[in-house]
Amino acid sequence: MKKVEVFMKKRGINPGDYVEVVEKENGNHSIYRGLVMPPYELSEGETLTLKLDNGYNIGILVDQIVEIKVLEKAKPREVREFKALLPKKPNLPNVTIFGTGGTIASKIDYKTGAVHPAFTAEELALAVPEIFEIANITPKLIMNILSEDMKPEYWVKIAHEVAKALNEGEDGVIIGHGTDTMGYTAAALSFMLRDLGKPVILVGAQRSSDRPSSDAAMNLICSVRMATADFGEVAVVMHGETGDTYCLAHRGTKVRKMHTSRRDAFRSINDIPIAKIWSNGRIEFLRDDYRKRTETDVWVDDKIEEKVALIKSFPGMQSEIIDFLVDKGYKGIVIEGTGLGHTPTHIIPSIERAVQEGVAVCMTSQCLYGRVNLNVYSTGRKLLKAGVIPCEDMLPETAYVKLIWVLGHTQNLEEVRKMMLTNYAGEITPYTRFDTYLR
């Protein structure tokens, strides 16, 4: 049993209790009031998690709790599967919502006052009843991790769950995901889900300190709209503006969290979004080149190589960082170069050695917008000559995810180059539209 579980058991505290906690840290006392959350499955278990009145979660080290008082006991809840309560309506499409942890699940908890991190259909219905008018919703918690703890092996797990649901007849799936690394996961699913013909929608919620109201509800409604649309790709659906006007669906390989806290943090980079989505069901597709719904079975191409690093080039950078990765057996390195894709020239010999030892070195730009071009300047040409693979207009994060996937298929550098420069999921655009900058 984890430390926090012992702590709670000893004091008769249950998830859902509203408590007051006195914490002592470095001689200072702090007092917090909030709902006791159940311990995260993957946490080390030394922290009591409280959902404060403002909706934020905080973790308090059990060892620093000097006093805890239950102000209101949790109401006993009957946890049932919603499916058992409500038969599927035959005229509605079927959508599974996968929970992975992260804000969207806990935010819904916040709105309902529910405290189970496993969001049941009942809880979803209480929080966002509109979605049950749009589709037969099956919620399924497949993991419960902080999004910053997402990792490649979890991408594989999610991909298989998604494929299973779709091949068993679901019309679309939604993945609730913490926003920190949602872009990375969206890219990973874009590469792994082959012959995809149904919508796979990632959705989350931002907590904006200046706006206590949640964006989870509208994001979730719009994600169900998109998950039931005539669409067959991986997309991120999040607020398009700070107000509750519309959501945007962004292609999974071209999307990035561009703001720490705003509701409209997710933006398409070097590309326009796929669609604008309103809560009422109106969807305006902003482009023609998206994949429509097809009846093909999806399969998971889940071969990956995890020894890949994403590093940044900067003035004063030393080549020892590259050398270290090579010595440690890394198979791939994605560099966020400066400008068109440059590094200090003095580290090029280390890059050359990396390539000679079979490490795939890929170049992206820390500008984020625009396209890598290693033919313009002498440094670029030297990098090309050293064997660097220029990643066109791919996001650094997408190139990182793609390299993990590509290296799972081949570690022959010529093959890697060919695959990195093949457009599998819209990650490379042949021409960057002028109107995609800072939008």
Add this chain to the structure above:
Amino acid sequence: MKKVEVFMKKRGINPGDYVEVVEKENGNHSIYRGLVMPPYELSEGETLTLKLDNGYNIGILVDQIVEIKVLEKAKPREVREFKALLPKKPNLPNVTIFGTGGTIASKIDYKTGAVHPAFTAEELALAVPEIFEIANITPKLIMNILSEDMKPEYWVKIAHEVAKALNEGEDGVIIGHGTDTMGYTAAALSFMLRDLGKPVILVGAQRSSDRPSSDAAMNLICSVRMATADFGEVAVVMHGETGDTYCLAHRGTKVRKMHTSRRDAFRSINDIPIAKIWSNGRIEFLRDDYRKRTETDVWVDDKIEEKVALIKSFPGMQSEIIDFLVDKGYKGIVIEGTGLGHTPTHIIPSIERAVQEGVAVCMTSQCLYGRVNLNVYSTGRKLLKAGVIPCEDMLPETAYVKLIWVLGHTQNLEEVRKMMLTNYAGEITPYTRFDTYLR
């Protein structure tokens, strides 16, 4: 003598000659025509640099040249100091333009057809005669490097040259700089130039492949306008839009190259620009809180610690990268975390160890926009507890430069924290304006 110099000498080829070169690479022949550029001082000297007719420079490995033909010999040029030609006009302000290499110098070369990388006043006058109507211009080449090869010790050199010029009576200085790392240098000068009371303007040029015309002329004119204005800070002056409408002056600590090739690549992040500048001399200040011109002497606070790294957090990141930096004796690490400033929780023990061994670990966000907040989520609180310094709304690049500077002053972690969280040059804004997102 470098290889390329031997090659040129042997064949009687001089900088400025218009040549046709046949290059053989992997069995393929390519033919290039262009002006022979003088070898870069810091290059390895194995490459002949040609300025092609389209204005781009390319480097061709001497070993791969199978034929070279001079189509037109360079006209003999009399290189004179402009100052000797033209007496200073007493009614005009005095501005020194420092050259460091990079696009602005060579672009001007391109326009004049001149091939000397050292831009003389004469060449500037031929290229952009307007600036001599605005100020008495003294050009001075202080280094000639590719901007990707910029490094902390050069920042110190530039800072001293700037301070000397200003304290000797110049009314403002301009630094021509390659755009790749101009933001980093602008931040460095912002921290190093103390009691600055005159304009220090960094300017460069983007080469946009879709627009062969240069942005150097307007950028340079606007930078002279700003260098003679009632202003006393470090700023980057570059195109505000893609057309030749106006330039923007961005605060040196808040500016970032956001596009690989567009003319309006430089943007203020989490802050609004200081001013809009038109070629005709109109300047519209967009804010009130900028420093005006004062008559104080500037001094250079040039203490730096170069053992600092800028690394990125990503799903699948291993703690061995942190361990390596600590083992290698790094004194500071700036992390580009996810979201509000997070890393995978499994690397926190390595961060804790880093701090325990006296390494300053600073947190920024890879979102770029917004503000780090380590109090919201449990991972953030763990990072705080491990001793991480949250860098507010500082850009990752600015935090990196600042940490180099701060660690030059103290390596006591409490002092480092205090300095990192002190606003020295506008790098921290207390409140992020809503209208600064994606602008």
